[in-house]
Amino acid sequence: MAKPDYIYAAARIRAKELSCFSTSTLEQLMACKSDEECLRLLGEKGWGDGSARQTPESLLEQERNKTWDQLRELVEDMHIFDVFLYANDYHNLKAAIKENYAPSHGADIYNPNGTIDPTLLRQAVESHDFSLLPPAMADAAEEALSTLRETGDGQLCDIILDHAALRAVADAGKASGSELLAFYAEHTVACADIKIAVRCQRTGKSLAFVQRALVPCDTLDVSQLAQASVESFDAICDYLARTDYEGAVEALSHSASAFERWCDNRLIQKIQPQKYETSSIGPLAAWLLARENEIKTVRILLSGKRNGLSDDAIRERLREMYV
């Protein structure tokens, strides 16, 4: 079968990029006195459904849905974007296993934007029939459920599923054949590994625990990172300073949220060349990441305004924009 060339889709995305938020748009939002004023301005820019009484969450959810709907219009085989959705699948699996272990009612704990229907996940967990799931996910689900039943340790269950989710992302990135998707997967796994190493160092976890939690990737040596994690925070920083993630050291020294921001900004900086690409899946994936980044930034801004944070405090959390 001929490989799709995405010329039409990439050109359409170019036109859509005109409505992406720039730094000056964020400045306009920053100048708003309250979150209600921000919502009004967002409405004027075409966000949400145009109703005056829209909540921030519904507005952001609508924007995410619009993004995915537009991609569905442009791409016939949406499986290429599964790499972005595996985190939701494993979140849903985690929710299904925990709900099965300690039933809770009422709360909507499932994320509808995954590659697998949450109902199928619940059904698989309830019937203990994981053959309904993809093999890698089935193994992880089996192990996580039996671990939770035997030990009652929710954290261990989380580690098993988070590890499997990151592996799924890494594998999908490599299998995609797209340089951008491969980079996204590598970046996601490496940043998660760094986060895990730092968290484990702060909570004094054992080497075996850290080794189990870390997911192998090409740009980090997880055995060295695990060793550094059980030594000290400085050892982690020393190791990272010798890798592609040198810039993370300063952010980590500042705070966890500064590191999150550094990760998001690094991703946005690395996808910039896609603005000049004309015939691959790259511009579409970059636009999706740019929209997700935009939505995340608006969420931070709205939350900051709602909670009365100072402009400086909000500003230091804002992400860089793609356009």
Place this chain on the structure above:
Amino acid sequence: MDNLGIVFALLGAVLAALMSGIGSAIGVGMGGEAAAGVCTDDPSKFGKVLILQLLPGTQGIYGLLIAFITLSQIGILGGSGDISLAKGLLYLAGCLPMAFVGYWSALKQAKSAVSGISLVAKRPDQSGKAIIFAAMVETYAILALLVSILAITGIGGLNI
């Protein structure tokens, strides 16, 4: 063996039209895809992207021109079709610049035009520059056209 001259000469004319035509068809198709993508969200840019879409189409016209000149020179469109083998091979060689350069320049110009269409999508005021970038590739198609015309029109006077 006596008739092979006309066969090679005709092969040259066919190759010039065929390869340049294929290149242009692919190129204009690529430009059309990109132009449609831009016009879906902003139909007001139709005029600007149409020029860029059409740029890779010229190679097909040049190929057609070379084919016509060759056909008239070798007597297929009227006159005597009596051509020696050497002359037939010369006509074939004379058509090849247009055939190959026409094909490749159309494809390369199409890529340039698609990039130009992306530029117009974001900055319509820069459409002139986008056209110039793509038109630069045309230079080499024109050079090949000139070489082919000079060669084909000159072969008739040779006494071989």
